[in-house]
Amino acid sequence: xxxxxxxxxxxxxxxxxxxxxxxxxxxxxxxxxxxxxxxxxxxxxxxxxxxxxxxxxxxxxxxxxxxxxxxxxxxxxxxxxxxxxxxxxxxxxxxxxxxxxxxxxxxxxxxxxxxxxxxxxxxxxxxxxxxxxxxxxxxxxxxxxxxxxxxxxxxxxxxxxxxxxxxxxxxxxxxxxxxxxxxxxxxxxxxxxxxxxxxxxxxxxxxxxxxxxxxxxxxxxxxxxxxxxxxxxxxxxxxxxxxxxxxxxxxxxxxxxxxxxxxxxxxxxxxxxxxxxxxxxxxxxxxxxxxxxxxxxxxxxxxxxxxxxxxxxxxxxxxxxxxxxxxxxxxxxxxxxxxxxxxxxxxx
Amino acid sequence: xxxxxxxxxxxxxxxxxxxxxxxxxxxxxxxxxxxxxxxxxxxxxxxxxxxxxxxxxxxxxxxxxxxxxxxxxxxxxxxxxxxxxxxxxxxxxxxxxxxxxxxxxxxxxxxxxxxxxxxxxxxxxxxxxxxxxxxxxxxxxxxxxxxxxxxxxxxxxxxxxxxxxxxxxxxxxxxxxxxxxxxxxxxxxxxxxxxx
Numbered sequence: 001x002x003x004x005x006x007x008x009x010x011x012x013x014x015x016x017x018x019x020x021x022x023x024x025x026x027x028x029x030x031x032x033x034x035x036x037x038x039x040x041x042x043x044x045x046x047x048x049x050x051x052x053x054x055x056x057x058x059x060x061x062x063x064x065x066x067x068x069x070x071x072x073x074x075x076x077x078x079x080x081x082x083x084x085x086x087x088x089x090x091x092x093x094x095x096x097x098x099x100x101x102x103x104x105x106x107x108x109x110x111x112x113x114x115x116x117x118x119x120x121x122x123x124x125x126x127x128x129x130x131x132x133x134x135x136x137x138x139x140x141x142x143x144x145x146x147x148x149x150x151x152x153x154x155x156x157x158x159x160x161x162x163x164x165x166x167x168x169x170x171x172x173x174x175x176x177x178x179x180x181x182x183x184x185x186x187x188x189x190x191x192x193x194x195x196x197x198x199x200x201x202x203x204x205x206x207x208x209x210x211x212x213x214x215x216x217x218x219x220x221x222x223x224x225x226x227x228x229x230x231x232x233x234x235x236x237x238x239x240x241x242x243x244x245x246x247x248x249x250x251x252x253x254x255x256x257x258x259x260x261x262x263x264x265x266x267x268x269x270x271x272x273x274x275x276x277x278x279x280x281x282x283x284x285x286x287x288x289x290x291x292x293x294x295x296x297x298x299x300x301x302x303x304x305x306x307x308x309x310x311x312x313x314x315x316x317x318x319x320x321x322x323x324x325x326x327x328x329x330x331x332x333x334x335x336x337x338x339x340x341x342x343x344x345x346x347x348x
Numbered sequence: 349x350x351x352x353x354x355x356x357x358x359x360x361x362x363x364x365x366x367x368x369x370x371x372x373x374x375x376x377x378x379x380x381x382x383x384x385x386x387x388x389x390x391x392x393x394x395x396x397x398x399x400x401x402x403x404x405x406x407x408x409x410x411x412x413x414x415x416x417x418x419x420x421x422x423x424x425x426x427x428x429x430x431x432x433x434x435x436x437x438x439x440x441x442x443x444x445x446x447x448x449x450x451x452x453x454x455x456x457x458x459x460x461x462x463x464x465x466x467x468x469x470x471x472x473x474x475x476x477x478x479x480x481x482x483x484x485x486x487x488x489x490x491x492x493x494x495x496x497x498x499x500x501x502x503x504x505x506x507x508x509x510x511x512x513x514x515x516x517x518x519x520x521x522x523x524x525x526x527x528x529x530x531x532x533x534x535x536x537x538x539x540x541x542x543x544x
Contacts, residue, residue, distance in 0.1 A: 099476065106480035113386060114487035268490070
């Protein structure tokens with residue numbers, strides 16, 4: 001059995017590395033489409049114009065946007081973990097001051113030993129709602145953050161189980177993919193907000209009789225193809241944040257089950273995680289300091305969306321987390337299996 | 349001509365497989381060694397912690413001298429066993445450490461009987477340290493056993509078993525422990541249960 005899980009682990013790590021690369025490439029291609037598409041439309045729009053007016057022949061936007069996309073991806077990948085931590089207002093535990101903090105540091109060290117990975121850096125999010133997340137790019141440079149609420153609410157065993165779940169994400173490199181995704185989703189959202197305002201201005205100028213600024217194209221020459229392209233292009237702009245949200249959701253649901261199982265394997269105590277999830281679930285106030293961009297990183301959906309209560313149908317499309325009841329049921333199943341096995345022979 | 353090519357291809361496949369099997373075994377061997385070192389680190393931590401703990405409670409627990417002495421004695425024996433044992437002599441070290449574990453759990457039971465003692469900040473902290481250390485030891489043991497089992501399985505499985513000799517792979521000894529239930533009762537039972 002151990003052999004199987006290790007093989008799966010290796011495959012998981014490879015898959016996560018590969019998906020991160022695909023994600024980054026897709027992100028840059030998306031930017032290229034936005035840029036070159038704009039160029040092409042502009043080119044068609046100016047192709048029939050009078051010879052002495054401006055003809056858009058060199059794809060400036062395309063090159064610029066591709067460069068911007070690559071830059072953002074590079075920057076997002078490198079600073080993703082810090083950005084995620086920063087966005088939640090987490091504070092690093094350098095010198096544990098209280099008993100609870102000391103316990104947290106100890107528990108993280110213990111689970112790092114069980115998982116066989118270097119100890120991650122530890123952060124506390126000052127929020128009364130219990131939640132936790134892990135971030136980082138590889139096993140050697142990872143971070144684990146818990147909310148103050150989780151520290152206050154959970155027993156030592158439950159805290160241990162939650163940390164084990166998070167280290168499961170670290171060990172199979174889920175954090176790499178999910179952190180990169182968080183950084184890129186954040187970038188798209190930001191860009192969309194900013195550029196949306198810019199574009200509105202631009203269209204008003206273009207819609208007028210072609211006067212203002214060097215970029216106001218003459219409307220006369222817009223062919224049918226150009227119109228179709230323009231519509232498609234604008235739709236992409238509008239849909240960008242929604243698409244990136246879908247990506248974030250699809251990427252994270254199955255992983256939670258897997259990390260639950262890995263956590264149970266590290267602690268050999270599935271019931272502790274089940275009871276921790278129960279506590280997190282019953283404290284149903286949303287975790288206000290964790291925003292949409294980092295939601296898919298958390299152990300439980302910080303936004304408290306109703307969508308996560310079901311499985312199948314729309315929920316499969318829209319939820320970032322599997323239903324809590326199903327996760328708890330699976331963990332209880334594991335505990336039962338374990339008890340059955342323990343009845344006959346002692347296990348490690 | 350065609351036959352030679354096919355033969356060469358088959359040979360290349362076998363060699364490539366052999367290299368990857370060999371490397372896999374070496375990799376697991378090093379992981380197992382590393383996991384064993386990790387247990388050592390944690391046992392050292394435990395040995396260093398015990399004198400502090402005993403000193404902290406000595407004054408208040410004068411009447412429990414016997415328990416304290418048992419802990420100290422078991423600790424010294426474990427340190428000696430760790431120092432004298434040949435590298436990899438898992439059984440010897442495990443026996444001494446199990447004795448220490450038993451003594452420590454009796455000690456913990458005694459401390460639980462003195463709430464005012466537990467309330468002292470220093471003792472409370474030391475107890476948390478002790479809990480954590482005990483956990484670290486058992487988790488490092490668990491990690492070692494998992495890795496060693498994986499290593500042993502790889503060695504025995506066909507066709508990797510063909511390359512076990514070349515990689516000088518020998519089965520690693522598992523770290524047997526008495527189970528949780530036995531550990532909790534303040535009575536030493538060192539007979540190791542046979543594995544089912």
